Amino acid sequence: MRITNTLLFLLIYRIGCVIVLPGVNPASLSSRQQEGILGLLNMFAGGAFQHASIFALGVMPYISASIVVQLLGIAVPYFAKLQKEGESGQNKINQWTRYLTIGITALQAIGYLKSQITGADARMVAEPLFTIMNVFVLTAGTLFVMWLGERITDKGIGNGISLIIMVGIIAQLPGAFGYEFAIRAGGQGGLITFIAELVVYILVVMFTILIVQGTRKIAVQYAKRIVGNKQYGGVRQYIPLKVNAAGVMPIIFAQALMFIPAYIPSLFPSIAANATVMALASYTSWAHNLLFAVLIIVFTYFYTAITVNPNQMADDMKKNGGFIPGVKPGRTTANYIDDIISKITLPGSIALAIIAILPPIAISVGVGSAFARFFGGTSLIIMVGVILDTLQQIESHLLMRHYDGLMKTGRIKGRTAVASNSGSTPVI
Numbered sequence: 001m002r003i004t005n006t007l008l009f010l011l012i013y014r015i016g017c018v019i020v021l022p023g024v025n026p027a028s029l030s031s032r033q034q035e036g037i038l039g040l041l042n043m044f045a046g047g048a049f050q051h052a053s054i055f056a057l058g059v060m061p062y063i064s065a066s067i068v069v070q071l072l073g074i075a076v077p078y079f080a081k082l083q084k085e086g087e088s089g090q091n092k093i094n095q096w097t098r099y100l101t102i103g104i105t106a107l108q109a110i111g112y113l114k115s116q117i118t119g120a121d122a123r124m125v126a127e128p129l130f131t132i133m134n135v136f137v138l139t140a141g142t143l144f145v146m147w148l149g150e151r152i153t154d155k156g157i158g159n160g161i162s163l164i165i166m167v168g169i170i171a172q173l174p175g176a177f178g179y180e181f182a183i184r185a186g187g188q189g190g191l192i193t194f195i196a197e198l199v200v201y202i203l204v205v206m207f208t209i210l211i212v213q214g215t216r217k218i219a220v221q222y223a224k225r226i227v228g229n230k231q232y233g234g235v236r237q238y239i240p241l242k243v244n245a246a247g248v249m250p251i252i253f254a255q256a257l258m259f260i261p262a263y264i265p266s267l268f269p270s271i272a273a274n275a276t277v278m279a280l281a282s283y284t285s286w287a288h289n290l291l292f293a294v295l296i297i298v299f300t301y302f303y304t305a306i307t308v309n310p311n312q313m314a315d316d317m318k319k320n321g322g323f324i325p326g327v328k329p330g331r332t333t334a335n336y337i338d339d340i341i342s343k344i345t346l347p348g349s350i351a352l353a354i355i356a357i358l359p360p361i362a363i364s365v366g367v368g369s370a371f372a373r374f375f376g377g378t379s380l381i382i383m384v385g386v387i388l389d390t391l392q393q394i395e396s397h398l399l400m401r402h403y404d405g406l407m408k409t410g411r412i413k414g415r416t417a418v419a420s421n422s423g424s425t426p427v428i
Helices: 002-016 035-045 060-075 077-082 086-116 128-154 161-170 173-185 191-214 250-258 261-269 276-281 286-307 310-319 331-356 358-364 369-375 378-400
Strands: 213-221 225-227 230-231 236-242
Touching: 002 161, 002 191, 035 161, 035 358, 060 077, 060 086, 060 286, 086 128, 128 161, 161 378, 173 191, 173 369, 191 286, 191 331, 191 369, 191 378, 236 331, 250 286, 250 331, 250 378, 261 286, 276 358, 286 331, 286 358, 310 331, 331 358, 331 378, 358 369, 369 378
Parallel strands: none
Antiparallel strands: 213 236, 225 230
């Protein structure tokens, strides 16, 4: 039933992605192509951004609001207190996130209408009625998509927001795949080249799975307690520290900064022809991708530091009577966990940077731009992460109902402790 509910909710979302905003001429938008950050937004929205759909802004305003609230939990004591209040505090944080989503969506809707829906051929309704009407429609569309995501989480399987983003990305994969096949079959490289691209793509997906699933387990021993005639504790569990604890967020932050050089020529025409500026603005240049990789590594350390709290993990472990063998509880345990996180974050951040710069590398060696987007970057990490998470959710639901699960041989024996996390983001 949960799978059926999920499919129905996703079908509603995909239908909404083809409903055009009121007062917009669809014929004027059919030939427009989105590149750069606009192409990224269009991919996350499942093509709705390019076609001026009522879901054109998708769930990105909600993601932005969630990140802002999460960062406020570090800088503002009020939000930090809410994060420690359990379910009641989380409900208040969710409420603040929804309010902030409305404001962000309204601002982005105005910018979207002013920049993307331009010209008399596109707008069939006079100003200011057109802007006022569609700001409300786009805001309502984002809130409805957010509601669909919450319903998928409650009544379906997995994280609903992540599933909606993944479906939007996968919806464009068949078109990119077919276009690449048509080019190769038409004589540009031949079918051998196309098969070689598929083999490389499969290897990249396997490498991405290793990074997403990679963990470093820390053994935790719990002391024995005897209550009456029963014994509690005395078991060994594990804290799984992810090699890539930051997920896809470092790439998103780095991409936001890397689009600044592209706007410098329009702001300062006198330096538009500067070789350094041109190199940084070029998507396939080595300078652009080197700086992009460095920023990803820096943001991986930054985001891991604000989302994984070794002090909280050590305190929770101490309260529950747990300890790491050979390590004193308290501050020593926190320093030990922090040292391990620092060591595994370096290879994780480098691997994340490699995955992020694979699309421009693929374009430089002759892969079509539409298909190259799926060779790495944000889209591939989101697809792999959400698909793996969805499989785990289905597995857990099957086991709860006493089924054998999807993969009987893949079941992990033993018990695993869940690492504490100071916050969560609904992307991954």
